[in-house]
Structure formats: C-alpha cells, structure tokens
Amino acid sequence: MNLIRDINPVTRILAVIALTTPLLISVDVVSAAIALAATIALSPLVGVSWRQLFRRGWPLLVIAPIASVSMALYGRPEGEVYFSFLLAQVTDNSLSLALAIGVRVLAVGLPVVVLISRLDPTDLGDGLAQVARLPERFVIGAVAGGRLVSLFRDDWSSMSRSRRARGIADQGRIRHFVTMAFGLLVLSLRRGAKLATAMEARGFGRRPDRTWARASTVGLVDATVILICLLISITAITVSIQTGYFRFLGT
Incomplete structure (x- = not known):
C-alpha cells in the first residue's frame, strides 16, 4: 500500500x-x-x-x-x-x-x-501552478532549477576528473574548493542561460492559454x-x- x-x-x-x-x-x-x-x-x-x-x-x-x-x-x-x-x-x-x-x-x-x-x-510544480494558482513562470522556473540542482554532484565529479587529466593540481583543500566552486558557478550560469533560452523558445512563458501535460487535481x-x-x-x-x-x- x-x-x-x-x-x-x-x-x-x-x-x-x-x-x-x-x-x-x-x-x-x-x-x-x-x-x-x-x-x-x-x-x-x-x-x-x-x-x-x-x-x-x-x-x-x-x-x-x-x-x-x-x-x-x-x-x-x-x-x-x-x-x-x-x-x-x-x-x-x-x-x-x-x-x-x-x-x-x-x-x-x-x-x-x-x-x-x-x-x-514536477508533480509539486504542477500542483503549485494548477491547484495553488501560483504564478506559472515562477513555478516552472523553480522546477527547472530544482531539476538542475541534482546535476551539481555530477558536474563537480566531471570537473575534478578533467583537472586531474590536465595535470592541474591545487595546493591545499581550501584553494581546491574555491577553484572548483567558481568553476561550478560559471558552468551553472551558462547552463541556466541556455535553459532559459530553450524554455522561452518552446513557449514556456506563454500567457494566458498555457496547457499542462499532466493535470493536478485534489x-x-x-x-x-x-x-x-x-x-x-x-x-x-x-x-x-x-x-x-x-x-x-x-x-
């Protein structure tokens, strides 16, 4: 059950x-x-x-x-x-x-x-927009951002392996963390900009006749x-x- x-x-x-x-x-x-x-x-x-x-x-x-x-x-x-x-x-x-x-x-x-x-x-986003009637653009953007958060660990691991393959070794844990965090920030901003452009091109900001792939009901x-x-x-x-x-x- x-x-x-x-x-x-x-x-x-x-x-x-x-x-x-x-x-x-x-x-x-x-x-x-x-x-x-x-x-x-x-x-x-x-x-x-x-x-x-x-x-x-x-x-x-x-x-x-x-x-x-x-x-x-x-x-x-x-x-x-x-x-x-x-x-x-x-x-x-x-x-x-x-x-x-x-x-x-x-x-x-x-x-x-x-x-x-x-x-x-995604279900939470559908519920907040369709049931709670929160602003659609805000909800969709938050859901997209939440989905991208799960990629941070993979990005960190990929950057770490890439730096080792190129022979870039930071001296000290603090310096390593700062450089990796800055690289992750740059990568996140680039990905966010591409995602925003793709969502806008696909009509995610269209008003007022938005449709939903899945209905959220109570x-x-x-x-x-x-x-x-x-x-x-x-x-x-x-x-x-x-x-x-x-x-x-x-x-």
Missing part, C-alpha cells in the same frame, strides 16, 4: 501545516507526545514504513537531544535547583521544558518526513488527509488542556 502517491503535493504541504501549527502554541510534553505517536502509528498507512521513517528521520533524533540539553541548562529556572554553574541552572521547570522540547522537535519534524516522502519536483483522499491531520493536532491540544499540561508558548 502506497497512499502517499495519491496525495497531491499541495495537500501534503497543507497537511503538514494543519498538523504542526497548532502544536506551536504550547510547550508541553502531552500534546507533542500524542502527535508524535499518531505520526508513527499512521506512517505505514501512507506508504512510509517505520524503517524508512527511522532512516530518513535520524537527523531529528540527533537534534532533539541537543535541544533538550540546552533547554535543561538554560531554561527558565523554577522549582527545585538540581545543578547550578555560572549561567547554567538545572531546575524542575528547565527539565520539564527540556523533555517537552525534545518530544516537540520530533512531533513537528517527523510529519514532514512522512508527508514529503518521495515528492517529485479529491476525497486529499480532504481526508487534511482532516486527519487537523483531528490529530486538535486532539493533542485538547488532551493537553484537559490534563493540565497545556503551557502557552512564552509562559
């Missing part, structure tokens, strides 16, 4: 906003934990297995403890003091904030990993995904308020 392919790219972006934005009004572990548990439980239903979720979300597992430690040391000191050194103070309140921030980082980040999984730039699946994300975030905040853990951001 791979439901993620049936979800419009614009819907994925809106679903992430619907799920994560309500979580930003409170710094508590309950609402974040509920949203995190729901994300992990539902990810296989949209085609992202728990193994894939872990493989793609491991940077968040590194960032979350770092954010927690900094909050534990420098969060607002309240309650019993367990440790104090210069500006660092570990108290009941800072530990509570540290736990909430750690879980919150995962609760906000993992939905992005799930919903943006296998997002094709349907019942898209509405269901957004509704589920809203229900998760609303439930998380409601439970947090009912249990007394709700803590408005900044308080």
